[in-house]
Amino acid sequence: MNNEIGTLLTLAGYFALLSLFAIGGANAALPEMHRLAVEVMHWMNDRQFADMYAIAQVTPGPNVIVVTLIGYHVAGLLGAFVATLAMCGPTCVFAFFMGQVWDRFKDAPWRIAIQAALVPVSIGLIGASAAVIARAAAQSWMAVAVTVVTAVVTYTVRVNPLWIFAGAALLGLGGLI
Amino acid sequence: MSETTPVPVPPTSIGRNPIAPKRLELFIAFALISLSGFGGVLYWSRRMMVDERKWMTAEEFNEAYALCNFLPGPNIVNFSVVFGRQVGGTAGALVALLGLLGPPFLLVMLLGLLYAYYGDIAVLQRVLAGVAAAAAGLTVSTGLKMAGPLLRQRPGIAHAVAMAAFLAVGVLQWPIYWVLGVLIPCSIALAWRMRR
Numbered sequence: 001m002n003n004e005i006g007t008l009l010t011l012a013g014y015f016a017l018l019s020l021f022a023i024g025g026a027n028a029a030l031p032e033m034h035r036l037a038v039e040v041m042h043w044m045n046d047r048q049f050a051d052m053y054a055i056a057q058v059t060p061g062p063n064v065i066v067v068t069l070i071g072y073h074v075a076g077l078l079g080a081f082v083a084t085l086a087m088c089g090p091t092c093v094f095a096f097f098m099g100q101v102w103d104r105f106k107d108a109p110w111r112i113a114i115q116a117a118l119v120p121v122s123i124g125l126i127g128a129s130a131a132v133i134a135r136a137a138a139q140s141w142m143a144v145a146v147t148v149v150t151a152v153v154t155y156t157v158r159v160n161p162l163w164i165f166a167g168a169a170l171l172g173l174g175g176l177i
Numbered sequence: 178m179s180e181t182t183p184v185p186v187p188p189t190s191i192g193r194n195p196i197a198p199k200r201l202e203l204f205i206a207f208a209l210i211s212l213s214g215f216g217g218v219l220y221w222s223r224r225m226m227v228d229e230r231k232w233m234t235a236e237e238f239n240e241a242y243a244l245c246n247f248l249p250g251p252n253i254v255n256f257s258v259v260f261g262r263q264v265g266g267t268a269g270a271l272v273a274l275l276g277l278l279g280p281p282f283l284l285v286m287l288l289g290l291l292y293a294y295y296g297d298i299a300v301l302q303r304v305l306a307g308v309a310a311a312a313a314g315l316t317v318s319t320g321l322k323m324a325g326p327l328l329r330q331r332p333g334i335a336h337a338v339a340m341a342a343f344l345a346v347g348v349l350q351w352p353i354y355w356v357l358g359v360l361i362p363c364s365i366a367l368a369w370r371m372r373r
Contacts, residue, residue, distance in 0.1 A: 017354075018353070019249065019250045019251075020249050020250070021249065021353050021354060021357050022249050022250050022251065023249055023357065023361075024246075024252075025250075025251060025252045026250070026251040027316070027319075029353065031346045031347055031350065031353065032346070032352065032353040032354075035350055035352065035353075039350070047302075047306070047309075048296075050305075050306075050309035050312075050313070051292065051296065051305045051309055052289075052292075053309065053312055053313075054305055054308040054309035054311075054312040055285065055288050055289070055292060055305075056285065057308075057312040057315065058308060058312075059281055059284050059285045059288060060211065060212045060213065060281060060284070061211045061212065061218070061277075061278075061280065061281025061282075061284070061285070062211065062218055062251055062253045062254055062277065062278070062281065063251065064251035064254060064278075065281050065282070065285045068282055068285050068286065068289070069285055069288075069289050069292075072286060072289040072290075072293075073289070073293070077286070080282075080286060080289070084278065084282065087250070087251070088250070088251060088254050088274070088278065090250070091248055091249055091250025091251070091254070091255055092250075092254060092255065092258045092270075092274060094248055094249075094250070094255075095244075095245065095248050095250075095254075095255040095258040095259050096258050096259075096262055096267075096270055098244060098247075098248060098259075099241075099244065099258070099259040099262050099263065100262075102240075102244045106240070106243070106244070109372060110369070111247070112372075113365060113368045113369045113372055114247070114365055114368070115243075115246070115247055116368045116371075116372075117338075117361065117364035117365040117367070117368035117369075118247075118361070118364070119327075119335070120327060120334075120335040120336070120338040120339040120342070120364065121338060121339070121342050121357065121360060121361060121364060122323075123320075123323050123324050123327055123339045123342075124338065124339035124340065124341065124342025124343040124346070124347075125342050125343075125346060125353075126316075126319065126320040126323050126324075127320045127324065127339070127342075127343040127347060128342060128343050128345075128346035128347025128348075129316060129320070129347070130313070130316045130317040130319070130320040130347070131343070131347035131348060132347055132350070133312070133313045133316050134313040134314075134316070134317060136309075136313070137306075137309040137310045137312070137313040138310075138313075139306050139309075139310075140306070143306055143307075143309075143310040144310070146307060146310035146311055146314065147310045147311070147313045147314040147317065148314065149314065150310070150311045150313075150314025150315055150317075150318070151314040151315070151317035151318045151321070152314075152318075154314065154315050154318040155317075155318035155321055155322065161311075161315050164311050164314075164315070165308050165311050165312070167311075168307035168308055168310060168311035169304045169307050169308050170307070171307045172303040172304040172305070172306050172307025172308070173300065173303060173304050173307070175303060177303060177306045177307045177310065
C-alpha cells in the first residue's frame, strides 16, 4: 500500500516537474520520459516504451496522451489519472493566469527575446525525441528500414500517416519486422 | 428573454467575438478537435475555432496560439484552457479541457487495457513493432520539418543552441533539467544581446 502511494507520488511529482520543461509541447519531453521509465526506474523496456508511443500516436488526440499510458502501465487506472493530471495541471494553471495578463506584455522586448530563445531549444528537443524513439523502436534491421522509409515519405509527400501505420502493421503481421 | 443562455465574456482582447459558445458547445467542440486531431491537433483547432464555429478571428487565434507556444507543456492543452477561460471563465476553461482530454483518455485507456492483457502475444508484438517503427519515422520527419526554417538561415547561435539540446538530450541522454537549466538562460542572454 505504502509502495503504491510512493509510486503515485513519484508519478505526480515527476510529471508535474517535467511539464514545465516541455518546451514546444509534450513530445519535447519524450527523451526524459524514456530516461526515467526505462533507464532509471525500469518500469518498462525499450520495446514497451516504443509500443506505448505507437499506441499514443494511433490514438486521436493530443500527444500528451502517451503520459496516460505510462501512468497506466506503472500504477493502473489511478496511475493514468495521476500522470495525466500532473503533466497537464501545472501548465494549465499557468496558462489560465497568463491568459489574463498576456495583453500587457505580449509586445514587451523581454518576452520576444525569450520566445526567440526558446524556438531553437524546442527544435533541438524534438530532434532528440526523434533520436530516442527511433532507437527504442529499432528492434530489427527491417524496423530501422520502416523508420527511415516513413521519415522520407512523410517528409517529402503529403500523405495521411494512418496509411503508413497500416502498411507497417501489415508488414509486422506478415512477420517481416 | 433571449433563447440562448448568455455567457459572460471577460474583458480581454482575445475572445471579443460576439458569438460566445455555451458550455456544452465548448465541450463538444474540443472533443471533436481532439478526436479528429490525428497528426496535428493545431490544424483541426484552427479549422473549428476560426472557419467553422467562427468563435475567433484568424488574428485572435494566432494571438492565443502565440501565448500557448510561449508557455511550457502540451500546447493544445494550454490552448483549450486559454480559450475556454476567455469565453466562459473558470467553468469554460474546465469544460474545454475536459472535452479535449476526456475522449482520448478513455480511448487510450481501452487500448492500454488491451495492451496489458494481450501485449505479449507474438502476433500483436510484431504488429506493434511495425507501427512503432513507423511512428518513430513520423517523429523524425516532424523534427526535420520543424528544423526547416532554421536550416535555411545562415549558421548562428540558434543553430548551436538547437544542436546542443539535441546532442545533450537525444544522444548523450542527459537529464533534461540540467541541460535546459543551463541552455535556456544562455539562449535567452544571447537572444537579448542579438536584439540590440
